[in-house]
Amino acid sequence: RLLRGLPVVLVSGERDEYVTPEKLAAQAAILGRHGAQVTIESFEGKHTMHPPLLRQLHGAL
Secondary structure (H helix, E strand, O other): OOOOOOEEEEEEEOOOOOOOHHHHHHHHHHHHHOOOEEEEEEEOOOOOOOHHHHHHHHHOO
16 A cells, blocks of 8 residues: 555635535545545635644644
8 A cells, every 4th residue: 555554634624615525535535545544624714724723733743
């Protein structure tokens, strides 16, 4: 498995006009099939960067 054990965090706004929940789930499934440990994080908003969540994720590294 190419991505075995690699932690991957997918981030999406709850009102994202480009990344639908179905697309996000499909991406997570593909990564998971290749061995990644996928976590999905969402925030209130659209297809934008969300600084508070990014800071939280950065602190978890």
